[in-house]
Amino acid sequence: MLLIKCPFCGPRPELEFSYGGQAHIARPKDPASLDDEAWAEYLYIRSNSKGLHAERWRHIHGCARFFNVQRNTVSDAIVSTYKIGEEPPKPVEPGLEERSSRSGAAL
């Protein structure tokens, strides 16, 4: 079970949270102008990174707020957590960047 540090409440067990999928996927500004390819990209295509992965979590049994997490999907180690709207912190663990660039992670 993950121990997740909610940026508002502090470290809590994974049971208190719900997973919200890949982070930083912006809703299209002008949806009407999108073709099918662009819609499929927005709705379904995911980086599915092996290595550093930015994802949303919600502290549903706590403050109920959404926030972002950077996690290494090989070890499940949580690298950082940060509030919605903040820039993702640069990873400090060496090797993480290399792996994520190899797997084409879009952060």
Next chain:
Amino acid sequence: MRRFSAISLFREALGGHEKWPRQWRSPEPKPAYDVVIVGGGGHGLATAFYLAERYGITDVAVVEKGWIGGGNTGRNTTIIRSNYLFDESARFYEHALKLWEGLSQQLNYNVMYSPRGVLMLAHNIHDVQSFKRHVHANRLNGIDNEWLSPQECKEFCPPLNVGGAMRYPILGGALQRRGGTARHDAVAWGYARAADARGVDILENCEVLGIRRAISGRVEGVETSRGFIRAGKIGVVAAGNTSVVMNMAGVRLPLESFPLQALVSEPVKPAFPCVVMSNTIHAYISQSDKGEMVIGAGTDAYTSYSQRGALHIASHTLDAICELVPMFRRLRMLRNWGGIVDVTPDRSPIVAKTPVPGLYLNCGWGTGGFKATPGSGDLFAWTIAKDDPHPINAPFTIERFRDGVMIDEAAAAAVAH
């Protein structure tokens, strides 16, 4: 290949079973192959076997980063059934089920296919309505599936608890009598042995590090930890690692990889006569021939490549199973493990050509790929050999997500499956 028969078994018994040859070679990679299959699980090995057996392509290599059958093939709960809702899925899984029925004979290897019946339990009104719809749809497709009342469920599987006030009461079940289990290791080994006998090279400890493409865009071969291997065509069957491999060719996919857990109990005498599954509470139970209760859970919430999940997922499944089958309450669990399953948005697989010439893709089997192994291998081999999908797998494209023609088994079951 030394054929297995009563006579060969008897002859080897006289020699104390010490003279059996290796069942497949361990060759050095050749510089080039007509077809390279990336991924030595059941689906990949089956693809190689059918390429050689049915479609006359024997210059084939299967490259596997670990050992064959060491991924999801050796980690699943071995359930086989074909009672899917939609016509496309039903045709695909039924094609696989028909191949299962003659597989041991075809491979000359006992895969221990055991059609003991798969009973899917309904726990609420939604389940009852949904499963009855499945039963009717299956009958229209000529696939056996029948509705059982709670009492009939109890008669078919006596250990079930069908009475009393339960969190998840049993309101009935859908039974596919031809469904059952097979021994998953034997499936990988049987396909490997039969493919090897037909000239396929199985290259273990050979991790793909890159996919080389020509200026035209066509694939040229794979960079591996054992050197560059030229390939006329490449078939990617990499399950949880599909996104990573396909990224090497610049193809992004509608896939997410999740941990899926299973566990087995200590072995006990034969006590559980069939496969029981409950999509609602994510519990999948059968008894192996060794006597262990084989129990599957649901996926963890988050994407991961770690091949392990959290205890609370397995614990939730065990809570529910102890209520459904009270006699299991005193069983001790022996082992717990995880596999990484690649899940598509509609929970149906992708078995198709890709935008890259010479590159073919078989992925997205999610939490239920084992049952499809023979059919998936056969249809993927057809797709590679003829550079065109078979009518059965033609709907299972990547483009269906762009074009909105999904095969939405996710919505049909309302859960992952």
